[in-house]
Amino acid sequence: MLQKLREKTTGWLAVVIVAILVVPFAFFGVNNYFSTAVSNYVAKVGEVEISADDFRVRFDQYREQQRRQLGERFDPQAVDNPIARRELLERMIDEELLAQTSERLGLTVTPAQLRDAIAEVPAFQVEGRFDPTQYQLLLTAQAMTPRQYESQIRRDLDVRTLPIQLIDSAFLTDAELDDFVRLADQTRDIEYLAIMPPTEPEAALEEDAALAWYDENRERYRSEETVAIEYVELSSADIEVASNVDEQTLRERYDEQRDRFVEPEQRLISHILIKLAADADAVVVAEAETRARGLIERISAGEDFATVAGEASDDLGSRASGGELGWLEAGLLDAAVDAAVFAAEPGLLPEPVRSAEGWHVLKVAEIRPGNQVPFEDVRAELERAYLDGERERAFSETSGRLIDATYRDPTALATVAESMGLRVQTSAHFSRQGGEGITGNPEVIAAAFSRQVIEEGLSSDSIELGPNHIVILRVVEHVPPEIQAFEAVRERVEAEALADRRAKAARARADALFERLKAGATLSELAAEAGTQPEQVLALRRFAGSPDRAIVDTAFSLPVPSEGGLSHGLAESSPERFTLITLATVTDGDPSKLDSANREAIRRQLSEIQADLELRAFVRALRDQIPVVVVEDAL
The missing domain is CATH 3.10.50 (Chitinase A; domain 3)
Structure with a gap:
């Protein structure tokens, strides 16, 4: 499953899974969602409270992450504002909904999966391998214990597990893929005529007209409070x-906190995993145990543990390194495996050990005793x-x-x-x-x-x-804010009034020409009044970079013309720039021209989009099933 987590949480889709959804679903259609009651939490999901402290810590982490990522471009106002706070809270609510649902469905992360996830964090590695000392040092620097960090990682994995399952179940039929290709690769033959703005000198704005505009739009000219x-x-x-x-004070503190300054015992552990399905029956379990005992016999007879692990282990993560898991301290492994290896003397354990993942053949290569760090x-x-x-x-x-x-x-x-x-x-x-x-x-x-x-x-x-x-x-x-006097904003009033006059004139002119086009006039017949000549584009594609985007969007919004007829449109690129369009021919894309590689690439992309939509719908459904309360005043 960890491999799937890695594969599915890279690229743009990771944003959907990890930040499930910046879009705050709960703003709509959730009864009793908002609350202003005095409480110690910012939100309550079912019976689980998201405390004000948890939210504050998470927001501080988010703000610091943004500060590191943006550097000199960091803008506190863009990060720390009511909208950003609400989005983060919505994300935490979604995570809690998914965690509760995963727990209810039994989709929990095993100790081995947790161990592998931690071991693969680059910051904890030395020369490409997990290093317990580096792990301990970094956590200490962050004032965090291994147990606290492992709890955080387990939570993160628990939240991701269910979305991964949903994503894996998404699929796209051949008919749906073909329909997409027909639309995405569709081309259109168009002719268009740009309408030039008037070129004659603009009449000066009369005083009365300026005052009238000012009176009609007084709120535009209100000063800031x-x-x-x-x-x-x-x-x-x-x-x-x-x-x-005082030196004595420091020594007294050292004596009081001696337990803090202990390097825990570590053991260099290797294993061979005989994997079992969660629902394996007794016969399969017994066969796997027999296989594990056979491997112990081979190693006891003189075969190299690493060689046997490379041949027989079902743990892909450690098989290539001869089954070695590295130096570990107590508490990182499955409880049964952990108890066995930390009770054993160095060497091969004589009995296989059963965990949630299967049977383990275990070896303790070396032991580093725990040490008291000197004052x-x-x-x-x-x-x-x-x-x-x-x-x-x-x-x-x-x-x-x-x-x-x-x-x-x-x-x-x-x-x-x-x-x-x-x-x-x-x-x-x-x-x-x-x-x-x-x-x-x-x-x-x-x-x-x-x-x-x-x-x-x-x-x-x-x-x-x-x-x-x-x-x-x-x-x-x-x-306080107040409407500024006309004389104080005269230049702005005159500029905006003239711009409005030009926009209205341009719109009226474009509408009149468009009515004549629909009545049967050709673009060539309207060219003289428009001030330009018609231009033709054959096989225009939906995502073409030219002509103007407004022209392309309008062309692809027009209905398919009847045989021998035309469809007409009017594109607005700005308040003073309009374009007349005629659509002559629509040609659908041809799915049969796609080779298998491109077809599968499109299928994967569309499946991800479909999975995204299904995941959003799933979270919306969870919000309908599990009560969510947000304490507005606590934000």
Whole structure:
């Protein structure tokens, strides 16, 4: 199954499987979907809650991923906004729906599949092979235990399993493929006549006409609402703490946390798998066990384990390396296999072991005992953790005092900050689209334009900008939106009024010529008035790059003409550019001209598209079956 996961989650279809669907299905037709009740979760899927903490962690991961991918092009407003938050939540809901359904159907990931998935992560490999030490180091650097990481990967695989099964079941009939080819390769013979915009000098816009346009479109000329704020920003990174840490303190912490600084025992393990189907009967199971015992006898008699594994193992992932699984620590294998190999002495295990995948012939080649990491090796880490803890403690104390003080006196942010020795900063005016620096943060923008901050003049609640990083703000000046005076926008009014006049004139002229075309006039007869000559395109293809896209789209939207007749169309490329079209002939594509390779390539592509549609429909159906509640206020 892992091979299928790899094959099916590469390329464009991976987006469909992993991010199941940015399109938020639940916006439509789901009873009791929205909720504003006070709760500790952002959504509830069936009986499972998606907590606010889980959502925040996932969103932080998403934001950091976007920051790394986009680099200098990263735009916080494009990433951190209500739409992006909702899309991510919808994705998490879909994942939970699929996970629950997979569990109900018994589509669970085996320990061996989990092990293989982890072993194939390039970051955990040294010289192309899984390295337990590298694995442990990287997880430690991320403040994550192997158990936490394995749980995360298992969850990811559980979510993907069901979509893979659905995708594998999608198929396309020959008749459907032939119909697609007839349409996709269809060609059309057309003639078209571009209608040139008027060339005569444009009359100046009269004052009355400009004023009339301004009065009819006053809302176009409303200024943006803006605010200027004062704010206090507090971050643990900016808090100074004593840099000299007492040696005794660090040694005491080391003694308290000795269990953290242990390199676990590792064993170099090889296996030969005799694979069994999940529904194998007793006879098949017994035959596989007999086969496994026969392999143990061959190896015990002197045959090389690696050679026998290369011939007999059903584990494609390890067979090429003589069955070697690498250095592993306890907990990575199937429970029965794990218990057997970590209780054994080095050498070939005398009995085969049964797992969910089948029978295993096992060998422990070597054992690395667990070791206590000496204090000197982790001193820098302990010191860094101690200083970080001191900063967090100081941040927690200072932020708590600041929040309490602004709560007691919500109209005097500057006075509160001054009494605590904190710096008050001010911003330039910015609109609801945001400004520079901190005023580009969506949560800061939302707070600055909230009713209590603008109308009541109160300080905002504490806004979390990141871990141990907050800001509290207060609006010092508010400029409400207002319709700008005519003189202030005169140039814009005149330009837009003239553009509207030109567009209406062009449309009226095009409509009149189109009516004459439908009444029987030819394009050649209309050429003089259009200001151009007709052009003919034979065998125009649906995805042609020229002529203009609007012409191609209009040509392929026209009905097939009757024998000897024409179909007529009017394409609009812009408000002032129109084209008359006549369609003479439609020729369907010929499926018989496709060779087998191209035919199968098209079949695969269409099957993927069909699988995508079926997967979307499946998730929609799950939303109808399993109650979903979203707590709007928690977002």
